[in-house]
Amino acid sequence: MFLSALELRRIIETSFLPKRCECTLSPDLLMTVKVYADGQTDHLDLNVTGIDASGLNGCREINELITQLRSGQHHVEVESHSILGKAL
Template identity: 80%
Template sequence: MFLSALELRNIVESSFLPKRCQCTLSPDLSMTVKVYADGKTDQLDLLVTGINAKRLNGSREINDLIAELRSDMQNRTNAETLHPDRKAL
């Protein structure tokens, strides 16, 4: 990993603005990303755990991760819109 944990967290968290995002890194560089529905509640739009931050060695890998997270969040939103009676896991 070529960035410090603080720099990596800042990049990931700021990429989801204006939504609130919380990115945490464990000592073994396993990352958890939480994106909240809004700034007032703790309702999650996205929760991803076990991201291997060791593989984020450049801007391309970081951009790919952010794009994948955004896609996952959008797919979840679309699924809930199509099936509002379903409960997310």
């Protein structure tokens, strides 16, 4: 991964503005992304866990991940879904 965890989180979280997005990254580079319906409630529009962030080595991979996350945004839980060819 060429970016720091903080930089990667900021890129992903700001890509969902104006919605609130929370991105966490574990020490073993597994990412969780939560996108909330609005700023006032904790209703989730999207909750994806187990994203392998070790494959995010450039802008193209990050943009592809964001596009795939956005396309699944209408599902509250996205599990057993493949992102960037990696099983979650």
